[in-house]
Amino acid sequence: MRPFDFLTLMQFCWAFLAILGFSLRSNLRGIRVLFTALGGGLCWASYLVILYYTESMLLSVFLAISIACIYSEIVARLMHTPVSVFVICVIIPLVPGRSLYYAMQAYIGGQSSLASKLIFDVLMISGTISIAIAVVASAVQLWIRLKADIS
């Protein structure tokens, strides 16, 4: 699959609509719903594009979550909303539900070594997501403090 083609656009749309449903289910109201959905689509599309260029799953998860978190920090400030409201919805497409299911299926099927590899994938991906969120949150805090010190 090449980046920036029709298929990526379709995937962006599916992620957009899925996160739209998710944020409405968590009772978010108003125009913010559209922006969380846009963030979810952005997160998934940037994951696909970066995966194509770097061919490293963990690096692309890290970069995609960082992009999505920076997007949330900017939009949340513009809309006077807590940042975590956006981050919660935006990261959902990359939460490793798929690897988790395949790991469980492999374990039930008796393929223990495949199952442990997949479980390790799940742990690595969720760890990477956590690190990306933490890095962006700390960097933004530092930036705000530096700006306050200068002015």
Added chain:
Amino acid sequence: MNKLSIQHCSKLALKTGRIILESGGATNRVELMMKKICISLGYPDCESFVTPTGIFLSLSDGESELSTSIKRIGQRRIDLGKITEISRVVNCLETDSSPKNSHNKSEYLESELNRIDTQKPYPMWVNNVCGAATSGFFCLLFGGSWSEFGVALIVGFLVATSLKYISKLPINGFLLNALAAMLIVLIAKTIDIWVPFIRLDVIIIGGIMILVPGLQIVNAIRDTMSGDLVAGTARGVEAIIMTVGIVAGSGAMLKIWELWS
């Protein structure tokens, strides 16, 4: 200046904290919001300690009076709308410097809190349709075809409907997730009998994505980063337990179906 009584102030701050925590807010946000309220109502000397299951708040007027209160948090659910509303109200309270009288501010805060607390969520059909959409589009996202999309829509709709009733039962998060995951597998397997040529795994993954604990992961990280180690650990364990519930539920149902058929 006409000052608010210390008990009334702590009551308002605790109510704000309770609403944020019950809607799934991060603990450092609760502490920040309660501090802002106490300062804008004229009690800058306040200390709070918040865990995911309870709030401790101590207020002092700087002289003789001291008020300490504890609030236990029972049920917790996800309601991002309430968190947004409350932070808007509190920021209004903080920036609005015109009424010097703290009684006006407290009346405004109290009426807004009552309005937010009794605010109705979206009607049930919106909730169910959104559950169906989430499940269906995640199925497409992970490589499902259009017929699998249709099945995932039905699965998502039925699971979102039954989650509403399951969450009314007095059970914990682990069992709730396990039951919901079992239902996903059961419905998908049942539909599989009549609809040929569908891959069940993408449908079940689409259903599972409704249940994944994204909120707990984000809150755990943000709490830990802001130094709330107790809350961060508790949320992290909650996320792990919910994940184990999902895996155990779906795995158990797959195995039961295999044995039965």
